[in-house]
Amino acid sequence: MRPALTVFRKEFLENLRDRRTVLSALVLGPLGAPLLFAVMMNVTLERNREHDERPLEIALAGRGTAPNLIAFLEGEGVRISAIPGGADGAANAIRNHHARLALVIPAEYGQRVESGEPARVLLYADSSDTSAGADRARAEGLVAAYGARIASWRLAARGISPAIVQPIAIDEIDVSTPAARATALFGMLSYFIVFATLMGGLYVAIDATAGERERGSLEPLLTLPVARTSLVYGKILAACAYMALSLLLTITTFAVSLSFVHLDRFGMQLNLGVRTAAEIYAVMLPFVLLGAALLTLVASFTRSYREAQSWLGGLVLVPTMPILFASIYQLAPRIGLMWVPSLSQHLLIQSLLRGDPVGPAAIALSAGATLAFGILLAGLAARLYSRERILG
Amino acid sequence: MIVLDSLVKRFGDVAAVRGISLEVPDGRVTGLLGPNGAGKSTTLRLVYGVQRPDAGRALVDGIDVAVDRQGALARLGVLPHNAGLYPHLTARENIRYYGALHGLSGAALERRIDALAELLELKPLLGRRTKGFSQGERVKVALARALVHEPRNLVLDEPTSGLDVLATRNVRELVRNLRDAGHCILFTSHVMQEVAALCDDIAILAHGRIVAHGTTADLAATVPGGSLEDAFVAALSAGESS
Numbered sequence: 001m002r003p004a005l006t007v008f009r010k011e012f013l014e015n016l017r018d019r020r021t022v023l024s025a026l027v028l029g030p031l032g033a034p035l036l037f038a039v040m041m042n043v044t045l046e047r048n049r050e051h052d053e054r055p056l057e058i059a060l061a062g063r064g065t066a067p068n069l070i071a072f073l074e075g076e077g078v079r080i081s082a083i084p085g086g087a088d089g090a091a092n093a094i095r096n097h098h099a100r101l102a103l104v105i106p107a108e109y110g111q112r113v114e115s116g117e118p119a120r121v122l123l124y125a126d127s128s129d130t131s132a133g134a135d136r137a138r139a140e141g142l143v144a145a146y147g148a149r150i151a152s153w154r155l156a157a158r159g160i161s162p163a164i165v166q167p168i169a170i171d172e173i174d175v176s177t178p179a180a181r182a183t184a185l186f187g188m189l190s191y192f193i194v195f196a197t198l199m200g201g202l203y204v205a206i207d208a209t210a211g212e213r214e215r216g217s218l219e220p221l222l223t224l225p226v227a228r229t230s231l232v233y234g235k236i237l238a239a240c241a242y243m244a245l246s247l248l249l250t251i252t253t254f255a256v257s258l259s260f261v262h263l264d265r266f267g268m269q270l271n272l273g274v275r276t277a278a279e280i281y282a283v284m285l286p287f288v289l290l291g292a293a294l295l296t297l298v299a300s301f302t303r304s305y306r307e308a309q310s311w312l313g314g315l316v317l318v319p320t321m322p323i324l325f326a327s328i329y330q331l332a333p334r335i336g337l338m339w340v341p342s343l344s345q346h347l348l349i350q351s352l353l354r355g356d357p358v359g360p361a362a363i364a365l366s367a368g369a370t371l372a373f374g375i376l377l378a379g380l381a382a383r384l385y386s387r388e389r390i391l392g
Numbered sequence: 393m394i395v396l397d398s399l400v401k402r403f404g405d406v407a408a409v410r411g412i413s414l415e416v417p418d419g420r421v422t423g424l425l426g427p428n429g430a431g432k433s434t435t436l437r438l439v440y441g442v443q444r445p446d447a448g449r450a451l452v453d454g455i456d457v458a459v460d461r462q463g464a465l466a467r468l469g470v471l472p473h474n475a476g477l478y479p480h481l482t483a484r485e486n487i488r489y490y491g492a493l494h495g496l497s498g499a500a501l502e503r504r505i506d507a508l509a510e511l512l513e514l515k516p517l518l519g520r521r522t523k524g525f526s527q528g529e530r531v532k533v534a535l536a537r538a539l540v541h542e543p544r545n546l547v548l549d550e551p552t553s554g555l556d557v558l559a560t561r562n563v564r565e566l567v568r569n570l571r572d573a574g575h576c577i578l579f580t581s582h583v584m585q586e587v588a589a590l591c592d593d594i595a596i597l598a599h600g601r602i603v604a605h606g607t608t609a610d611l612a613a614t615v616p617g618g619s620l621e622d623a624f625v626a627a628l629s630a631g632e633s634s
Binding site: 006010013216218222225226 | 440441442443444461462463464465466468470471472474475476477478479480481485489490492493494495521534537538
């Protein structure tokens with residue numbers, strides 16, 4: 001065990017002096033990802049809010065007049081502006097981005113309303129402009145509401161209760177809690193955490209394997225009276241240390257930066273206090289060993305630093321795959337999934353962020369299975385180093 | 393003392409070492425001389441246990457490398473061909489790392505590093521990171537690293553390749569001093585002058601076999617005119633026809 005510790009100390013010190021390792025493990029990943037994430041969140045949230053509070057703007061065109069409809073819309077806070085040119089003018093205004101929505105009132109509108117026939121209005125919008133979708137839905141809703149009001153007046157004038165044409169009334173009740181609404185939004189958080197953790201060990205693993213071989217320092221190292229397994233375990237341990245540091249910094253910066261995002265204004269709440277942060281750290285720790293062993297094992301196969309870089313660059317995406325699947329298929333945490341490394345960590349982190357109870361069985365299974373995979377891969381890496389061909 | 397006993401090493405269909413037997417006694421410098429690809433490096437790798445022989449044994453002070461690798465390596469100092477250093481570590485840290493892996497520590501290890509620095513004239517380099525060291529400086533640090541545990545036996549693979557005249561002289565002088573102190577030294581070179589200048593015994597290698605072996609004077613006497621170069625060429629061409 002002592003030689004492994006000697007190797008660990010040396011690899012740790014050497015990488016601490018390597019600007020590339022320090023930058024990617026302790027600066028870019030842990031600071032960059034959470035800050036980027038927080039800024040993105042803030043911008044998205046602010047934009048959504050502006051959207052909801054901004055008055056709806058509708059350009060009005062056509063030869064007909066609809067004073068009551070316009071009055072109704074204005075009463076609902078809609079800003080009406082007139083544009084010339086009828087239907088063509090409306091279409092051009094949308095295409096040239098002078099307006100997002102245009103309402104065209106045909107010449108016969110007034111007469112048809114008066115005679116009680118269906119009166120057509122035309123709503124112009126651009127469906128490829130995704131940001132206009134919400135506006136369009138609001139405009140349609142308002143025009144439909146005006147139509148419903150006319151309908152109920154007509155029924156009332158004939159002595160019929162308007163309720164008769166409303167056999168079913170839908171009331172939507174949202175049962176999500178503020179914390180749960182936030183996790184839907186923060187589903188990507190564990191993805192970032194897993195990714196930053198792996199990045200923390202990337203250059204350490206490359207340097208300790210392919211880098212060592214490329215520098216010609218592997219052969220003299222193998223002439224020392226030390227078991228090769230000790231050398232490998234020391235190297236994996238060094239990668240673990242950087243990954244654990246990277247993880248700690250990442251969670252910390254997430255917790256700090258997200259405290260500046262005004263979630264409460266949007267009816268959301270995030271459980272990322274000191275206690276949850278510590279729990280997330282503990283849940284992630286077994287994954288650190290697995291990641292370090294995986295990176296070291298694969299880097300040991302490569303012939304050069306560059307080759308290792310391209311292999312490991314792709315490899316760090318592999319453990320994030322189950323998380324993507326979980327997000328797409330909306331997998332709920334259950335015990336049967338807890339043996340899958342990275343997926344189980346993702347699900348546990350989601351539960352912790354939501355403030356849901358996390359059972360000890362789930363935690364034990366996640367940690368146990370992940371550690372078992374990690375030990376297996378570390379053993380494989382050690383076997384690889386015991387082969388002659390390791391010198392390449 | 394290092395003993396090679398009928399060593400054989402194959403890589404697939406290619407036999408790199410085809411039955412090499414050689415005794416490398418204490419207090420003498422033994423040179424393995426041969427053209428590129430003769431099997432010099434492979435032979436040394438079998439001695440320092442990085443590769444395993446398909447047949448035969450390599451013994452260091454009577455310990456079979458294949459049986460007790462760590463016991464044998466503890467008595468062996470190795471300078472592989474083009475041995476690399478850790479560029480982000482200082483010369484002292486590079487040497488200390490190997491000392492620690494040999495089980496040395498504390499003040500004894502630091503004293504040993506200082507003594508080696510004195511011997512190899514690398515005192516002013518000790519505190520500097522080895523990134524940017526010249527080839528000569530690097531070889532010195534690698535040599536100090538190989539000697540840190542005071543091994544009785546030394547294996548040096550092309551130790552002077554890439555060195556300038558002055559650095560080559562220094563390395564030769566060091567090797568002679570170690571020999572005079574009773575060490576057993578096995579080294580390889582493809583440069584005949586190198587071997588002639590330094591070795592007490594010479595084994596000429598061609599196609600994985602020893603084609604001639606003896607003291608420098610013995611070998612020179614085998615050809616008319618008594619030049620070592622002629623003896624080398626004669627031995628190689630004899631090896632070619634065999």
